Amino acid sequence: MIDQKALDILFNDARTHNGWQDKKVDRALLQQAWDLAVMGPTSANCEPMRVIFVESKDAKARLEPLMAEGNRAKTMEAPVTAIIGQDMEFYEKLPQLFPHADARSWFAGNDELIKATAFRNASLQGAYLILALRSLGLDCGPMSGFDAEGVDREFFAGTAVKTNFMVNIGYGDAAKLFARSPRLAFDEGASIL
Amino acid sequence: MIDQKALDILFNDARTHNGWQDKKVDRALLQQAWDLAVMGPTSANCEPMRVIFVESKDAKARLEPLMAEGNRAKTMEAPVTAIIGQDMEFYEKLPQLFPHADARSWFAGNDELIKATAFRNASLQGAYLILALRSLGLDCGPMSGFDAEGVDREFFAGTAVKTNFMVNIGYGDAAKLFARSPRLAFDEGASIL
Numbered sequence: 487m488i489d490q491k492a493l494d495i496l497f498n499d500a501r502t503h504n505g506w507q508d509k510k511v512d513r514a515l516l517q518q519a520w521d522l523a524v525m526g527p528t529s530a531n532c533e534p535m536r537v538i539f540v541e542s543k544d545a546k547a548r549l550e551p552l553m554a555e556g557n558r559a560k561t562m563e564a565p566v567t568a569i570i571g572q573d574m575e576f577y578e579k580l581p582q583l584f585p586h587a588d589a590r591s592w593f594a595g596n597d598e599l600i601k602a603t604a605f606r607n608a609s610l611q612g613a614y615l616i617l618a619l620r621s622l623g624l625d626c627g628p629m630s631g632f633d634a635e636g637v638d639r640e641f642f643a644g645t646a647v648k649t650n651f652m653v654n655i656g657y658g659d660a661a662k663l664f665a666r667s668p669r670l671a672f673d674e675g676a677s678i679l
Numbered sequence: 680m681i682d683q684k685a686l687d688i689l690f691n692d693a694r695t696h697n698g699w700q701d702k703k704v705d706r707a708l709l710q711q712a713w714d715l716a717v718m719g720p721t722s723a724n725c726e727p728m729r730v731i732f733v734e735s736k737d738a739k740a741r742l743e744p745l746m747a748e749g750n751r752a753k754t755m756e757a758p759v760t761a762i763i764g765q766d767m768e769f770y771e772k773l774p775q776l777f778p779h780a781d782a783r784s785w786f787a788g789n790d791e792l793i794k795a796t797a798f799r800n801a802s803l804q805g806a807y808l809i810l811a812l813r814s815l816g817l818d819c820g821p822m823s824g825f826d827a828e829g830v831d832r833e834f835f836a837g838t839a840v841k842t843n844f845m846v847n848i849g850y851g852d853a854a855k856l857f858a859r860s861p862r863l864a865f866d867e868g869a870s871i872l
Contacts, residue, residue, distance in 0.1 A: 487815050488685040488689065489685070491681075497718040498715070516869075516871065524863055525693070526690065527695045527819070533868065538871075540872050582861065584860060606823065609803055612803065613802070613804075616719070616720065616803075617719075622680050628722075630796070669726065672714065675728065675730065676731070676732065677731055678706060678732045679738035679834075
């Protein structure tokens, strides 16, 4: 098992950040976080997550009008904003990712299964990415308040990728944290049968 | 940041297990994993994940006919099988979980938003739970091959909880691992703008 300090970095002390230090994010850390996150399990290793890390002033300016008002200023301030998308044609990569069976045929043409598998597994991978970024010393601010269809048009035009959620990334400014919200106790959300 | 050994336990060396050692899972570890996982971020702290840890012979027998054939034997063998569900009435707990605003009103009556928020955030929380279990020295085997409506009827009757996916939990038998499948490289799934 991992030690208490690592548990605190990943879970107990990590917070959703809304304010950011004026400190750049090394691109190598984004690549390392990707390489860690893709090791996490997905259904038939389908790995539907696609990510655009929005870093430049120009790309940030394209994002700005698409954010919900409450998410706009902090997103513009964040060193990097990751757009987490899901490839609705993820099954086209299964011959590469799951070479020991014809997994493509389990999905192709089954729109309901494609939709659920893409959404579930890209969300799982987004969570792996958040924890991988935290593992590398970065802070995250995940968000789902934005014009998703607008982001699809602006950033994923000509592809089968649909936006799922976003994550601001950088080194958080602890002075701008909200108070920690309460959590559900085990007995409120779980049981053992 | 966390050390290489912890990164290996969480991501690089962790595997999806299909065979299990004959070794019980301490119930206290399941509770610890829950307490870690609920610290992970969710939209408006909505925490829609609900979990039934299926451990007893009787409860396993109720699960058996509902599993896809390829998942049946390993699920019966696993010390614990977690049913990860999402509460479609999660917003009823927002006055408790997000006390500083009337977040309940953002969701109540908006079925499309409820559905997407429950599915996305319960999936995120399921991923946090997988990594929390690994953090505590346990192995996981996540699955989505089962009769979801049947599981809803059998385990979540009379509630608004819908099954999302399942995770076998225990101490894996490395002799029964499949070869590691390839992963998408950064340039195949991500970009920096």
